[in-house]
Amino acid sequence: VSQSRYSQPKVAPVTFRQLIKQATEPLWKGKSYYMTVISNLEDASEIMGHPMLKDINTDMVAEYAQVLSEHVKPSTVNRKLSNLHTVLKYAYDREWIERMPKMPWMKEDNERIRWLSKEEEVKLLSLLPQPYSAFCEILIHTGMRRGELMDLKKEEVDGDYARLWKTKTKKARSVPLSDRAKELIEQYVPFQGEGSRHNIELSPLRTAWLRAKKEMGLEDDPHFVMHTLRHTTATRMLDTTGNIAVVQKMLGHAKIATTMRYALVADDALLDAVIQTSLKHGNALVIPLIIVTGK
Numbered sequence: 001v002s003q004s005r006y007s008q009p010k011v012a013p014v015t016f017r018q019l020i021k022q023a024t025e026p027l028w029k030g031k032s033y034y035m036t037v038i039s040n041l042e043d044a045s046e047i048m049g050h051p052m053l054k055d056i057n058t059d060m061v062a063e064y065a066q067v068l069s070e071h072v073k074p075s076t077v078n079r080k081l082s083n084l085h086t087v088l089k090y091a092y093d094r095e096w097i098e099r100m101p102k103m104p105w106m107k108e109d110n111e112r113i114r115w116l117s118k119e120e121e122v123k124l125l126s127l128l129p130q131p132y133s134a135f136c137e138i139l140i141h142t143g144m145r146r147g148e149l150m151d152l153k154k155e156e157v158d159g160d161y162a163r164l165w166k167t168k169t170k171k172a173r174s175v176p177l178s179d180r181a182k183e184l185i186e187q188y189v190p191f192q193g194e195g196s197r198h199n200i201e202l203s204p205l206r207t208a209w210l211r212a213k214k215e216m217g218l219e220d221d222p223h224f225v226m227h228t229l230r231h232t233t234a235t236r237m238l239d240t241t242g243n244i245a246v247v248q249k250m251l252g253h254a255k256i257a258t259t260m261r262y263a264l265v266a267d268d269a270l271l272d273a274v275i276q277t278s279l280k281h282g283n284a285l286v287i288p289l290i291i292v293t294g295k
Helices: 017-029 035-046 058-069 076-094 118-127 133-142 146-151 177-188 201-217 226-240 244-251 256-262 267-281 287-293
Strands: 159-163 173-177
Touching: 017 035, 017 076, 035 058, 035 076, 035 201, 058 076, 118 201, 133 146, 133 177, 133 201, 133 226, 173 244, 177 267, 201 287, 226 244, 226 256
Parallel strands: none
Antiparallel strands: 159 173
């Protein structure tokens, strides 16, 4: 009988990747998010440079968290850190590591929704080389998560729709495609795996994003992360349609409460609403106040 990729090895792990293979089954096998955990831990291994188990320390974990914070929101960073903490605790309890590194948990309160202005979008896409520019532009047009686009295959694109079978919520969904999205998908998808002409990987994508961010003068903006592209889709669609349910379905949110975070109005849009109201109604709302106060 062939042994599972993540089944228990006969010897104690030496590298972090070996620990992933040994610990994930006893810790998470049978859970609905099992493959997500494996993906999170493999990303951690790549970002940390595929370290030896004994070399993982607090500084290394802090650097990993910092890299994540450039791409995802604080709550997502904490979920990924939780997976890392659990697997390292598994090793610590078995005396495979001498000490537990501290986890740099991030504050999740008062999270800001950041989206791209049209000028920022044009600048970002001009600074990113291909295929990263196309990858990010598709995310803006579709609201897909990064992993969903990474996994998208040519045969899953059906006319005006991308059929997503592997999603965060574990529920398949269909994403409608604009003409521009279809053009880019035809030219560049798949971004990974067999048949890909590009094979986008996490580290080069991260490097390209951070370089563009710096050239835009936004290196000190902690909210300018890759998830900002998904925020951009949501806020633009809500501004256009005014329909929160449409945005919920487009993004594949399981709960409307998640989508309600986007029910915000940009300052410019608010100012425009005030101006338009004033132009339509003139001083009709002001005159009664003058009469009442006697001024």
